[in-house]
Amino acid sequence: MTNPNTKQAWAVRPFTLARIEAHVLRWPVKRPVQTSFGTMLDRPALLVRAEDADGAVGWGEIWCNFPSCGAEHRARLLETVVAPLVLGQSYPSAEAAFAHMSARTAVLAIQSGEPGPIAQVIAGIDLALWDMLSRRAGVPLWQFLGGASEVIRVYASGINPDRPEDTVRAKHAEGYRAFKLKVGFGEERDLANVRTIHAWLPPGTELMLDANQAWDLKSALNMASRFSEFTPRWLEEPLRANRPLSEWAQLAEQTEIPLAAGENLIGPDAFEAAINSRTLKIVQPDLAKWGGISGCLPVIDRIHEAGLRYCPHFLGAGVGQLASAHILAARGRTGGMLEIDSNENPLRAVLSPALGAIVEGEAKLGNEAGLGVEPDIAQLRDICGLRP
Numbered sequence: 001m002t003n004p005n006t007k008q009a010w011a012v013r014p015f016t017l018a019r020i021e022a023h024v025l026r027w028p029v030k031r032p033v034q035t036s037f038g039t040m041l042d043r044p045a046l047l048v049r050a051e052d053a054d055g056a057v058g059w060g061e062i063w064c065n066f067p068s069c070g071a072e073h074r075a076r077l078l079e080t081v082v083a084p085l086v087l088g089q090s091y092p093s094a095e096a097a098f099a100h101m102s103a104r105t106a107v108l109a110i111q112s113g114e115p116g117p118i119a120q121v122i123a124g125i126d127l128a129l130w131d132m133l134s135r136r137a138g139v140p141l142w143q144f145l146g147g148a149s150e151v152i153r154v155y156a157s158g159i160n161p162d163r164p165e166d167t168v169r170a171k172h173a174e175g176y177r178a179f180k181l182k183v184g185f186g187e188e189r190d191l192a193n194v195r196t197i198h199a200w201l202p203p204g205t206e207l208m209l210d211a212n213q214a215w216d217l218k219s220a221l222n223m224a225s226r227f228s229e230f231t232p233r234w235l236e237e238p239l240r241a242n243r244p245l246s247e248w249a250q251l252a253e254q255t256e257i258p259l260a261a262g263e264n265l266i267g268p269d270a271f272e273a274a275i276n277s278r279t280l281k282i283v284q285p286d287l288a289k290w291g292g293i294s295g296c297l298p299v300i301d302r303i304h305e306a307g308l309r310y311c312p313h314f315l316g317a318g319v320g321q322l323a324s325a326h327i328l329a330a331r332g333r334t335g336g337m338l339e340i341d342s343n344e345n346p347l348r349a350v351l352s353p354a355l356g357a358i359v360e361g362e363a364k365l366g367n368e369a370g371l372g373v374e375p376d377i378a379q380l381r382d383i384c385g386l387r388p
Helices: 070-086 092-114 115-136 164-173 187-200 217-230 245-253 268-277 292-305 318-331 377-383
Strands: 015-037 038-053 059-064 151-159 176-183 204-209 260-262 336-340 362-364
Touching: 015 070, 015 115, 015 187, 038 070, 038 115, 038 377, 059 115, 059 318, 070 092, 070 115, 092 115, 092 292, 115 268, 115 292, 151 164, 151 204, 151 318, 164 176, 164 187, 176 187, 176 268, 187 217, 204 362, 217 245, 245 260, 245 268, 268 292, 292 318
Parallel strands: 151 176, 151 336, 176 204
Antiparallel strands: 015 038, 038 059, 151 362
């Protein structure tokens, strides 16, 4: 495999997949996570373990955070639909396996009405393959992908609307210097929260806003005008992700706040259309929802070619969090930031220890091979209070 940006080559021999396992975990939250579209009462995680015929192992994660019952459904899709397509098959690269899985399930995804869940299963397997291959090469994934530095910028995400200033203060004390507040809970409440946080933020810190698709165009135009005095660094998903690009263009033309989106786009064509529309300043593919690393790498290159800012979206457990961190370290360029959920979730914390130490808004990924973590399923089940 040769990275076109660094001209650095790593010898990757073909691999044959011998085993793929899905592990469903669920941690009962102490404080529900609120969004404009619903409240998360627990934190599910769906981890993927892949093993090749030589015994090399890699780990991935499939998006399933809401509604949480989707974890079991996606696990069954992996076991009954996608895994049988790849087990026993030999591939020259992770990209080849991703292309094969995508092609073989393309019609089924349409026929079943499940393009999202099937894409997420493929993404999780792809992440496991990249972890496996970089472990086999004996280098950290960020280096395997052609990165030159283990250091990334991060921001605190998922900040609930109930006394968000308390969360911001706590995360600032932990070393965070950028914060993303959830909005979409009513004009008065949103403005009060933004005003309170903006007044407290020390110099050199950043505030972003995430509406989680809460508004129609009229409401988004109104809220963007009300938020403008606080100069947020971006406004994320103010409209539903499937609204016509003409609506996004109208909003982008009438606000100075940069617009961000991408976590709910599926496929290269959707990203290409969004990039070409020039409506977004920040593009946020989620590699556990679509594409894994194989699909997201060319999208990230297009984001940079278009002069836009790449900031990966992620909200789940620690394996996908680390994968997002490594791809950012490898391809993030200046301005990229990794979101880290501010809500308590041991399935994230235990599985991404490298991201536990934040210093002046930055984290270091380390030099262990692959993602640098080996999930202990028995330990994780115990943390979740699940029976053996």
